[in-house]
Amino acid sequence: MTVSEGKYFGRKQGKSFQRLSRFQNLLFDPTNAFFQSIIDKTLVLEIGIGDGIKISKDASEDLDKTFIGCDIFIDGVLRAARYQSEHKLKNLFVFHNDIQSLVTHLPINSLDTVRVFFPDPWPKTRQKKRRTFSASLLEQILPAMKPESTLEFATDHGDYFLDALILVSKYGFKTNIKTPDMWQYSVFNAIGTKYEKKALDKNSKLFYFSVRKSN
Numbered sequence: 001m002t003v004s005e006g007k008y009f010g011r012k013q014g015k016s017f018q019r020l021s022r023f024q025n026l027l028f029d030p031t032n033a034f035f036q037s038i039i040d041k042t043l044v045l046e047i048g049i050g051d052g053i054k055i056s057k058d059a060s061e062d063l064d065k066t067f068i069g070c071d072i073f074i075d076g077v078l079r080a081a082r083y084q085s086e087h088k089l090k091n092l093f094v095f096h097n098d099i100q101s102l103v104t105h106l107p108i109n110s111l112d113t114v115r116v117f118f119p120d121p122w123p124k125t126r127q128k129k130r131r132t133f134s135a136s137l138l139e140q141i142l143p144a145m146k147p148e149s150t151l152e153f154a155t156d157h158g159d160y161f162l163d164a165l166i167l168v169s170k171y172g173f174k175t176n177i178k179t180p181d182m183w184q185y186s187v188f189n190a191i192g193t194k195y196e197k198k199a200l201d202k203n204s205k206l207f208y209f210s211v212r213k214s215n
């Protein structure tokens, strides 16, 4: 168990844990030395990998990039670790860590892409401080992002989307979104995660942005 001490509100373990628990030995703690060892790669960081399926698939299909994922929900981390091991992928690393405990190990100017897909919405005003995508996360992660690197965000909560959009503009990210329809679900925006599918099944409105860090 490598999740740092802290207060988390989401699910930490699911029904598949028993089946996947034997893969726990594949997990390791994030360290500065580990991240220094992959600093020359094109790095994609996914925060909150959920069931771990998207990051596994992306890593197997895009061998030129190195995918780093983290989640406090262990089942998805173990599923991705099993996939990495069974497919002998050298470009997939997953951590059973909250992002706050991982980000401190990321080298400056190392990340090419950061992805946050369907983070827990915490819609009530008093819950908003629980949100993963926040000013404090951006402040921590910005130094690790290369100039012109990409930040991708998706949610089915309009309120979270607007708050996130305001945040990225406050922190100087650039966007090429010109019309509101570019925020919406389309074949170009679709990412194929479990929570995207859930939102589509509920006929929810989905929102996406992809922004670039300024120099």
Ligand SMILES: C[S@@+](CC[C@H](N)C(=O)[O-])C[C@H]1O[C@@H](n2cnc3c(N)ncnc32)[C@H](O)[C@@H]1O
Pocket: 010, 011, 047, 048, 049, 050, 051, 070, 071, 072, 073, 097, 098, 099, 100, 116, 117, 118, 119, 120, 132, 193, 194, 195, 196
């Ligand atoms: C609603 S799920 C979305 C999962 C996946 N991205 C998807 O689209 O299907 C949000 C995920 O973020 C994870 N999460 C919440 N807080 C986190 C944190 N501080 N660090 C890493 N992951 C976190 C949760 O455990 C959960 O798996």
